[in-house]
Amino acid sequence: MNRLQIFWFRFRRNRAATVGVVVLFAIILMAMFGPLIYAIDPFEMVGRPFTLPLDRFPLGTDVAGRDILAGLVHGARVSLLIGVLSSLTATIIGVTFGAIAGYYGGRIDDLLMRTTEFFLCIPSFVLAVVLVAIFQPDVVTITIAIAVVSWPSVARLARGEFIAHRDREYVQGCRAIGMPDWEIIVLQILPNALPPIIVVSSLMVATAILTESGLSFLGLSDPNLVSWGYMIGVARTVLRTAWWMAAIPGVMILVTVLAINLVGEGLNDALNPKLRK
Amino acid sequence: MAGPILDIQGLSVDFDTGHGCVHAINDLSFQISEGETVALVGESGSGKSTAAMSILRLIPNPPGRIVAGSITFDESDLLQLQEDELRRIRGRDIAMIFQDPMMALNPVYTIERQIGEVLELHMGMSKREAFTETVELLRLVGIPAPDQRAQQYPHNLSGGMRQRVMIAMALACRPRLLIADEPTTALDVTVQAQVLDLIQGLKQKFGMAVLLITHDLGIVAETADRVVVMYTGRKVEEGSVVEIFDDLRHPYTRGLLNAAKWEGKSDGELYEIPGTVPSPFNMPTGCSFAPRCSLADQQCHEAMPTLTEFSQRRNVRCFAAEREMP
Amino acid sequence: MKKSTVTFIIRRLLQVIPVVIAIASLNFLLLHMTPGDAADIIAGQMGHATVEFTQQLRQEFGLDKPLYEQFFIYLGKLLTFDLGMSHLQQTPVIDLIVGRLPATLILMVSAIVISVAVGIALGIGAARRQGTLADSLISVLALVVYATPAFWLGLMLIVLFSIVFDILPSGGMTQIGAGFTGLDYILDVAWHLVLPATTLGLFYVAIYTRLMRASMLEVYSLDFIVTARAKGLSEGKIAWTHTMRNALLPVVTLAGVQIGHLLGGSILVETVFSWPGLGRLVFDALLQRDLNLLLGILFISSVVVVVANLLVDLLYSVLDPRIVHK
Numbered sequence A: 001m002n003r004l005q006i007f008w009f010r011f012r013r014n015r016a017a018t019v020g021v022v023v024l025f026a027i028i029l030m031a032m033f034g035p036l037i038y039a040i041d042p043f044e045m046v047g048r049p050f051t052l053p054l055d056r057f058p059l060g061t062d063v064a065g066r067d068i069l070a071g072l073v074h075g076a077r078v079s080l081l082i083g084v085l086s087s088l089t090a091t092i093i094g095v096t097f098g099a100i101a102g103y104y105g106g107r108i109d110d111l112l113m114r115t116t117e118f119f120l121c122i123p124s125f126v127l128a129v130v131l132v133a134i135f136q137p138d139v140v141t142i143t144i145a146i147a148v149v150s151w152p153s154v155a156r157l158a159r160g161e162f163i164a165h166r167d168r169e170y171v172q173g174c175r176a177i178g179m180p181d182w183e184i185i186v187l188q189i190l191p192n193a194l195p196p197i198i199v200v201s202s203l204m205v206a207t208a209i210l211t212e213s214g215l216s217f218l219g220l221s222d223p224n225l226v227s228w229g230y231m232i233g234v235a236r237t238v239l240r241t242a243w244w245m246a247a248i249p250g251v252m253i254l255v256t257v258l259a260i261n262l263v264g265e266g267l268n269d270a271l272n273p274k275l276r277k
Numbered sequence B: 001m002a003g004p005i006l007d008i009q010g011l012s013v014d015f016d017t018g019h020g021c022v023h024a025i026n027d028l029s030f031q032i033s034e035g036e037t038v039a040l041v042g043e044s045g046s047g048k049s050t051a052a053m054s055i056l057r058l059i060p061n062p063p064g065r066i067v068a069g070s071i072t073f074d075e076s077d078l079l080q081l082q083e084d085e086l087r088r089i090r091g092r093d094i095a096m097i098f099q100d101p102m103m104a105l106n107p108v109y110t111i112e113r114q115i116g117e118v119l120e121l122h123m124g125m126s127k128r129e130a131f132t133e134t135v136e137l138l139r140l141v142g143i144p145a146p147d148q149r150a151q152q153y154p155h156n157l158s159g160g161m162r163q164r165v166m167i168a169m170a171l172a173c174r175p176r177l178l179i180a181d182e183p184t185t186a187l188d189v190t191v192q193a194q195v196l197d198l199i200q201g202l203k204q205k206f207g208m209a210v211l212l213i214t215h216d217l218g219i220v221a222e223t224a225d226r227v228v229v230m231y232t233g234r235k236v237e238e239g240s241v242v243e244i245f246d247d248l249r250h251p252y253t254r255g256l257l258n259a260a261k262w263e264g265k266s267d268g269e270l271y272e273i274p275g276t277v278p279s280p281f282n283m284p285t286g287c288s289f290a291p292r293c294s295l296a297d298q299q300c301h302e303a304m305p306t307l308t309e310f311s312q313r314r315n316v317r318c319f320a321a322e323r324e325m326p
Numbered sequence C: 001m002k003k004s005t006v007t008f009i010i011r012r013l014l015q016v017i018p019v020v021i022a023i024a025s026l027n028f029l030l031l032h033m034t035p036g037d038a039a040d041i042i043a044g045q046m047g048h049a050t051v052e053f054t055q056q057l058r059q060e061f062g063l064d065k066p067l068y069e070q071f072f073i074y075l076g077k078l079l080t081f082d083l084g085m086s087h088l089q090q091t092p093v094i095d096l097i098v099g100r101l102p103a104t105l106i107l108m109v110s111a112i113v114i115s116v117a118v119g120i121a122l123g124i125g126a127a128r129r130q131g132t133l134a135d136s137l138i139s140v141l142a143l144v145v146y147a148t149p150a151f152w153l154g155l156m157l158i159v160l161f162s163i164v165f166d167i168l169p170s171g172g173m174t175q176i177g178a179g180f181t182g183l184d185y186i187l188d189v190a191w192h193l194v195l196p197a198t199t200l201g202l203f204y205v206a207i208y209t210r211l212m213r214a215s216m217l218e219v220y221s222l223d224f225i226v227t228a229r230a231k232g233l234s235e236g237k238i239a240w241t242h243t244m245r246n247a248l249l250p251v252v253t254l255a256g257v258q259i260g261h262l263l264g265g266s267i268l269v270e271t272v273f274s275w276p277g278l279g280r281l282v283f284d285a286l287l288q289r290d291l292n293l294l295l296g297i298l299f300i301s302s303v304v305v306v307v308a309n310l311l312v313d314l315l316y317s318v319l320d321p322r323i324v325h326k
Helices: A003-013 A015-037 A068-104 A106-121 A124-135 A139-166 A169-176 A181-217 A228-236 A243-271 B048-055 B083-089 B111-123 B127-140 B159-171 B189-206 B217-223 B241-246 B251-263 B298-302 B319-324 C003-033 C038-046 C051-061 C067-079 C093-128 C133-146 C150-164 C182-220 C223-230 C235-257 C259-273 C278-287 C291-319
Strands: B004-017 B020-033 B037-041 B064-073 B094-097 B177-181 B209-214 B226-231 B234-240 B308-311 B314-316
Touching: A003 A015, A003 A243, A015 A068, A015 A243, A068 A106, A068 A139, A068 A181, A068 A228, A068 A243, A106 A139, A106 C003, A106 C291, A124 A139, A124 A181, A124 C003, A124 C259, A124 C278, A124 C291, A139 A181, A169 A181, A181 A228, A181 A243, A181 C150, A181 C259, A228 A243, A228 C150, A243 C133, A243 C150, B004 B048, B004 B209, B020 B048, B020 B064, B020 B209, B020 B234, B037 B048, B037 B217, B048 B064, B048 B177, B048 B209, B094 B159, B094 C223, B111 B127, B111 B159, B127 B159, B159 B189, B177 B189, B189 B209, B189 B217, B209 B217, B217 B241, B217 B251, B226 B241, B226 B251, B234 B241, B234 B251, B298 B319, C003 C067, C003 C291, C093 C133, C093 C182, C093 C235, C093 C259, C093 C278, C093 C291, C133 C182, C150 C182, C150 C259, C182 C235, C182 C259, C223 C235, C235 C259, C235 C291, C259 C278, C259 C291, C278 C291
Parallel strands: B037 B209, B037 B226, B094 B177, B177 B209
Antiparallel strands: B004 B020, B004 B064, B226 B234, B234 B314, B308 B314
C-alpha cells in the first residue's frame, strides 16, 4: 500500500468521518455549481414576500420577496470561501510564528509566545467585530479579521512540534552539512510537523464558518454577498410569523460545521494514529 | 499448622483482547495459612499479578474475566459474593499494596485523606478520630514528623516514604491478609530492604498473613515461608522456602534462582533464562517452558505435564522431575 | 494560607500588568486606524465643521501632539478608567459599559455554571456507561450541539419555548412594567435568564461533556483507582471523588481558556434575547458606528477575561496541589 492508500484505509475506519466527507463534498458541489444551475439572483425580488416553502419557490421567499434557496446556494460559497481562506491565512501566520519561536527558542520564543498568549486573552469574537467594523465589512476584511483572531492556537501547536523536532538527529545532520535555517524549517521540519497542524486547521474551518455567521448575523457581512448568517439576521425580526426563514439557513450552517468536524476527526485518526487508544 | 485463611481452588482467568481470548491463569490452586507469608514468584507475564488481583476481584472487566474456580476466605467464596459484601472485605480483612506508590496514590488528595477514608469507611470513625489514627499509623510505619506528613500530598514524599504510606493505608484496619504486589520493585535498592523489613516486622506484630508477589527469589529467601512458582498462568512448583532453595525440582525455578544469585554480583554479568516467555497467542503445544528448557525431550514438547504431589503442599509440574522421582 | 500560595498569587498578579498594557496598546493602535479622529466626528455632529473648529477640538483632545505623547496621555487616562466619550450618546464610555457589565456577567456566570455542572455530570455518566446506548447518545448530541451556532440555537429555542409553548419569556431581563422588588425581582430576572443562559451554555455543555468523558476514562485507567477499589470504596464514591477530582483538571483549564470565547458568544446571545448587557451595547454601537464605544468594550472585556483567567488559575492551584511547586 502506498501512503495515500494507508491514509484512506485509516480514514475509512472512522465511519462518521466517511459520512462527513460525503456531506461536505455535496456542500462543496452546491457552492461551486449551485449558482450556475439555480441561476436566480439572491438579492432580486422574485415574488411576494413570505411565500411558504414548496409553494412557488422550493424554499419560499424572505421578508423582501427574495428566493431563499438562491440565498442558500450563494451563501454556501461565502461560508466555505471565508472559512477556508481565513483558516489558511491563520495557519500560515500561526505556523510562521510557531516555527520561528520553536526552532530558535530563547528570547525570540519568549517574545513571540507572549504575543500569542496576549492574543489568546482578548475575546476573539469582540476583536473580530471591532476589526470588521473599523475596516468596513467585505470578504477580505472579514477573512483577515477571522484569521487574526484564530492564528494563536496554531502557533502554540506548531511551536510544540518544532521544539520536538529541532534536536532530532536528522535536523542536526542538516545543520552539520551547513543547510540554512530557513531550509531546515521549511523543507525538513515542516513536512514532519504538518499532520497535527492539518488536523487543527481543518477543524478551524468549522470555527471560522461559525464566526463568520455570527458576524453577518450582527450585520457585519459583505453588502454585495448573501451569507447564511445574514439570512438568519434578516429573518430574526419575523421569527413569530415565519420561523422557517431563520431555521433553514441555520440548519445549513449546522450540517456544514458538523461535516467539517467529522472530517477533521477522521483526519486526526488517519494522520495521528499514535494518539488513538 | 494453622488452617488456611485463604483457599484458592482451580482459578482460571481469561482476557478478551482484540486478537482473541487469552488464558491468563489456568487452574491455579494454593492456600495461605494464618500468619504465613506465601511468595508468588514468576517473570512478568506469568500471571502472578493477575492472580493477586483476582483475589479481591480487581481485574478490570472487560477485558478480564474470572471463568472458573473458587477463592474461599472466612468460609465464603469471594468470587460468589455480592459487590457490596466484597467491599466490606476489601481494605478491611484483605488489604493490598502495589508496585509503584507514586501511581497508586491519588495525587490531589492529602495523605491523611487517603488513609482517613479507609478508617471512616470500615471503622466508622469521625474525621477527627481518623486523623489521630492516621498519624499513629504513619508513626507505626516509621515516617518522621507524622502529623505534618499527614497533611502533605504524595508528591511531597520520597518513593520509600510513599510506599510506607501505602503500607500504613493497608494496615489501617488491621487486615488478616496483606497482598503485596511487587512492593519494592519501583524503589531504590537502598530503600527496598527497609520496606521489606517493615512489612516483616508488622506482619509479626499483627500476626497477619502475607501474599508477596515478586519476580525476585532473593527477596523470597529473606521473607517467605512458602513459595508458589508460576509460569504462563500455571503453577509449576510449590514448596516451603527450604524445599525450594535446597531441593528445587523444576528447571524454571532453577533458572529464576540462578538469575537471583547473579543479580547481586558485581562483575556486571547477568544470568538470564535463555529464550523468552512465549506469546499468549502462540503457546507451545506441550509444556510451555519446553522451548527454553535444557532438559526438554520429546514428551515435553507433546503434552503439558500435570502437577505431581510429593507431599502436602509440595508439588511440581514437570516430566523431568517426575522421572527422577524415587 | 501557605506562603507558597501567597507568592504564587502575587507573581500571577504581577503578570497581569504587562498584559493590560499590551491590550491598551492594541486599543490605541486600532483607535488610530479608524478613519477620521474624534475631532472630525464631534465636529461633524455639531454641524459646523470648520477647519479652525476641528483644529481647536484636536488641541483640546491632545490630538495634535506626537503619537507617543498621545499614547502616554491615553495610558494615563486609562489608569483613571477614562475611555473617552461615546460621541453619539454623549456619555462617557466607561459609564455605559459599567451600566451594562453586570447583566453580561450574570449571563456568563450562569452559562458557566450550567455548562460545567451539566457537562461534568453527563461526562461522568457517559464514562461510567462506556459503550452503551446512553453513552453513544450523549456523544452524538454533543457533536451536534458543538456544530450549532449559538445565536441560531437561541432563535430556535425562542420559537419552541416562547412562541409554540409560550412558557418562557423571549427576551429582556425583567418583565416590562411589573416593577418587582426584592425576591420577586430576582426570580423575575432568573426566569428571563433561563433561555439565554441555556443557549450560551449548551455549546460548552457539549465541549465539557466530551472532555470530561475522555478525561474520566483516562483517569479510570490509572493505578490509584485500583487502590481506591482495593480500599473497599463503592464505584459511585470512586467516580465522584477520586476520579472526578483528577478528571476535572483539564476541564477547568479549558474553561479558563474559553472565557474570552464565552464573552464573544454572549454578545450574540444577548442580541438574540435583547439582554441588556455588553452584547446589546456592541450591537447598538455597530448600528451607530460608535467606534470609540466599541474599542472601550474591547478594552474592558479583555480586562474582564484577564481577571477571570487569574481567578481560574487560583482555582486550579487549589484543585491540583502539585501546581504551586512547578
